[in-house]
Amino acid sequence: MENDKCIVLLSGGIDSATALWWAKGRFREVYVITFLYGQRHSLELEYAKKLADLAGVKEHITVNLDVLRRVGGSALTDEDLPVPEGAYPPEGTISTYVPMRNSLFGVVTGAYMEVYGITDMVIGVHASDVPNYPDTRPEWAAALEALLNAGSSLSFDRKLRIRVHTPLVGLKKPDIIRMGLKMGVPYEWTWSCYSPVDGEPCGKCPTCIQRAEAFKEVGVPDPLLERIRKEKKEV
């Protein structure tokens, strides 16, 4: 056991689910926090709840952050901007980037950590997102950790050190899945698609394409698609 308590940022996708199972093996009490921010793919939240249940977390905090919708500037929160189709571009911020989203998530999580007395945060940022999302880079996570330590009463009064753990840093999607399969992550309850159609992934958005390519590279069928197929047969 690395420490007593931690809090995991859980979106309901592959990466944060893998980070959650990593945390389960290292901390005695695991809290999770999920943000609602007007994202189109709110199906994610249902999957996050299921994952939190399956992981047996101590508490699942859900936070409504509609401020990101008011800020705008992203295809994930602004209905006038189309969700792109096709694979992720090789580099440059993509229209599904939400300004300061992960920094905001990190700081709000930091506020809950102060109130709950939690010093360890776990976030599933990884190498596949780095070319397109500035707020997933290792230097971003290091800067978040520095800000939390500079601006929190945990460090100021109680001399505690806040840590931001990034267990997937440097890993690309297929490696994350390989790591997760070893830990038994229930990927049938992870959601990635930005534009679901009747509760099913669209198969065309960048994150659907990335997910399909990753499972293909690992050499296993996507457990989510398997589960949906099976449920359909049963109906």
Added chain:
Amino acid sequence: MENDKCIVLLSGGIDSATALWWAKGRFREVYVITFLYGQRHSLELEYAKKLADLAGVKEHITVNLDVLRRVGGSALTDEDLPVPEGAYPPEGTISTYVPMRNSLFGVVTGAYMEVYGITDMVIGVHASDVPNYPDTRPEWAAALEALLNAGSSLSFDRKLRIRVHTPLVGLKKPDIIRMGLKMGVPYEWTWSCYSPVDGEPCGKCPTCIQRAEAFKEVGVPDPLLERIRKEKKEV
């Protein structure tokens, strides 16, 4: 002119008003942003609006951040916690500290900066708050600047450098007032009190006491109290 555009965090108090007048002299276009976060002293917002008008700002953005009330843990946002009376203690976080408040303000402002294409932020943190509020220290402002540069598309795609200006850093309240009086800051439209009574400052909370002591040290009557007194006579 140091630069083209900037955005000032404006609460309606003495410090942010002084920072706003400092910014007026250095940037061609000045935006201001004010946060509503369930603070008891919402009278501040009326004063912030008046200050923005008097300063002739380009735009006054107001942002509702009720997430801080849900996080709780502060006498400023939780009605079950009493606002303290008497002077600020010599050191240690005080009950009017709001977990991660300034970090959250900084990051949300950073999101607006991305959408508006503004690289310069001005924030009125100062030395009188440092013993009691971790998120007013120079190292906090430096860490915020680092996070904004690490996690923003402005730096990632456009290679712009985001700056967090702290013109009052190192200054205590009387020095801030001396600086502001030289620039013509209309202190009669600044609000400090945490527990107003019928639109008047209580005179007993830490920030009222700090304000009174500062004007006394500078040797001028508080323009806010003068204005209120005059208005009462006219009624």
